[in-house]
Each structure stands twice: as C-alpha cells, then as structure tokens.
Amino acid sequence: MCEECGCNIVGEVRIDGRHGPHEHDHPHPHPHPHGDLHEDNRRTVPVHQAILAKNDRLAERNRGNFKAKGLLVLNVPSSPGSGKTAFIERTITDLGDRLRACVIAGDLETDNDAQRLRARGIPTVQITTGNVCHLEAEMVSRAMERIPLDGLDVLVIENVGNLVCPASYDLGEDLRVVLLSVTEGEDKPLKYPIMFRTAQAVVVNKIDIAEAVGFDRDAALRNIRRVAPKATILEVSARTGQGMAHWYAYLEEHCRAERPDNPR
Template identity: 65%
Template sequence: MCTTCHCGQSEPAVINAPSPSARRLELGAALLSRNDAVAASLRRRFTAAGLPVLNLLSSPGSGKTALLERLGRDWSGSGRLAAIVGDLATDNDARRLRAAGIEAVQITTGQACHLEAAMLEPALERFDLAALELLVIENVGNLVCPAAYDLGESLRLVLLSVTEGGDKPLKYPAMFHSADLVVINKIDLAAAVDFDRDHARRHIAKVAPAAPIVEVSARTGEGMAQLRDAITAGLAAPALA
C-alpha cells in the first residue's frame, strides 16, 4: 500500500479533526506542491545540461524494460542512453538494462507505488548528465498514482500492451490524458489475443486527443524506427511548463 500518497489507506482516528476526506485532500495537495517544486528544479538542471528526459509509464508487465532494451540497441548514439528504474523491490530491471549496455540505476520504493521527483536526486549523482543523449525514467508499474507526479521530464510516454485490452485508456483516463505520446506494445501478439486496433485507438483519442500513437513490438523491433522518430519529434517540441 502506498505510504506517500495514501491511496486506499484507511484514515486513523483523530478526535476533533476535520473529516478524513478533507484531511486527505489537504495532504495530497501539500505532497504534490512539494513534488512540483523539486520537479521544477530538476527540469532546470536537465535543461542546463542539455539533457532530454523521458518519463515512461505503464502497468506492470506491459514491456517497459523490454522496450528500453530495444531502444538501447537501436538508439542512435547508443551508449549515451541511461535509465533510472523504479520498482517496489529488487533491482532485476536495472540489471537487465545494464546487460543490454544501458547505464542504469535502480530506485526501490518499498511501499510507494510511484516515483517522486525527490527520489531522483540521489540517482542523478551516479550519471554524468552532460555526456548523455537521453535519460529515461522507467516509472513504477502503475496506471494510477504516477500520473499525478511530475518528474521534471521533457516527454511523458504511456505504454499500453495489447494483452491488457483496448479499454485501459477509459479505465485509467488520468494516466493517458497526461501522455505526450502513447505506445501500443506487443503488436506482434495482436492477432493471438484478438486485439482491436481501431477500438483501442478510439479510446486513446478520446482521453488523449493530442497524443501521437505508435504501434511497436519490443520483441521483434517492429515500429521502433517510428517510435524513435516520434520521441525525437516530441523532444523537439516546447518543454513542459
């Protein structure tokens, strides 16, 4: 259970206190305000270093790490792509990325279901930011809480796997609405799982009408050239406010 945003946690009994819902709203606003201040500081730091930053979000098992492994192999200037990886436990994903030749630092969040801007600061000390071409933040697998937390990124990419079904954008609209780019992964399995592309694209367009949609297979490499082009175009757009 998340101990920082308090999602789903019961409210402790307090005598003569405001209602639990009011206290939860006040706490949430304070947390996001502090996070936004740190995120703004990080964004200035990234800008000073000339470093674009991609925040990669999705549910667990959608293929974030596999996508990064493929990007590490295919990205022009390979070896200058680095990653910060968030998980509740283990450093499995960071070890996978390092084995693929990507400099990676793992953040284990314990019970926290998302990364916050302040969590990135110690990890950033492990990199020579000026030497990197792209920094990717692989967020904790979760389609709820991470949507609310700015990490100072230049571009927010939300990943949807065909195995999840095409209705996820409607079920988790805040996450997809926050996306600058939506990627449909595991497209090589679309026929096997009876994935309806048009159905999924309509749902994405309903909640994220301005976000480009790219279909890829991290396993086969299908669509990766288009994804690189979309990332490059997105990074060339005006920075997030």
C-alpha cells in the same frame, strides 16, 4: 499491495456505476478534548497551498538541471508487465550509435530491471521504493547524483508499474510516454483516463501478438484519442522491432529540439 497508496482502503466505491449512500458526511460524535477552552477564539485561516507543491518545485528544479545539460528526459509509466523494460532496452540498443542514453528504473523491490539493462551496457540507476507506488521528483533528483549527465542525450525514467499514482507526480520530464500492451484490453485508457490524459505519447506495445489475443485495434485507438486527443500514438513490438522506426524518428526529433545548437 501498497500501504502508501492505501490500496486496501475502500475508496469511492461504486457498484454498477452507483455511488453508495456515503456522501461526505462525517459526524464526529466523540468529545473533543478541551475544545471548548478556546471556543471563543475560533477563526478561519486561509492557506491555499497545493499539497504537491514541494514535489512540483523539485520537479521544476530537475527540469532546469536537465535543460541546462541539453538532455531529453522521458517518464515512462504503464501497468506492470506491459513491456517497459524491453521497450527501453531495445530503444537504447538500437539507437546506441546515434544517442547516448541512461536509465533510472523504479520498482517496489529488486534491481532485476537495472541488472537486465546493465547487462546490455546501458548505464542504469535503480530506485527501489519499498512500499511507495510511484516515483517522486526528489527520488529522481537523488538518483541523478549517481549518473554523470554530461555528454548524454536522453535520460529514460522507467516508472513503477502502476497507472494510478505516478500520474500525479511530475518528475521534471520533457515527455511522458505511457505504454499500453495489447494484452491489457482496449478499454484501459478509459479505465485510467487521468494517466493517459497526461501523456504526450502513447505507445501500444506487443502488436506482434495482437491477433492472437483478439486485440481490437480500432477500439483501442479510439479510446486513446478520447482521453488524450493531443497525444502521438505509436504502435510497436519491442520484441520484433515492428513499428519501432516511427518511435525512433519521434524520439530523435525531440532530441534535436532539445539541442538546437547541435544538429545531427
């Protein structure tokens, strides 16, 4: 799928839970060209630099810019097909007279999501990442240049559909809202604990078809709490609107917190 993420690379492979014999021992039997020339001079230089330092710095800068505008920013990651676009579309449409919102949508290819949202009158910037499997703070910062942020209440960043890579990249958001749809299985949070652990809110979507797909609600909620004990859990159907009122209350409460000078 993605050359950037090396999905075709054999990673930490475990078969039936067991590690292979390969445990970080990598001899390099080939000769090192002119290595011996400087042999006497070998020394260890401390570096201690975070690999994602640049992204984290840019994310903090984004956060500062958002904060200055009194804007609540959501980062919405999920698996492909769990209903991110429908969820965002419904939220902004329903709250249209109360909150002014815009969207940054990330996808590997196509601007279908942006077109769909724009057709609803929702200002949207599409980031097409090519082969990159996640959004980065720098992409968001560039997309922001295309949106007049003044007068907005909420910016929703629809991340690339992927529960792995986006977990590592802070975009400068206030809240990470991870979606899980009932068709994906109850154990998804256990399979992707790193992503779910970073969520402030977990939205269980498509609850209108839960029964038809044999969704075990109790197991799902238990699994979410196991990996994200502090996250707020919201159960909704973006299609029928069921449960969305709780989500709107949650969202508006955070918007008010972002703008204490502007009570609504």
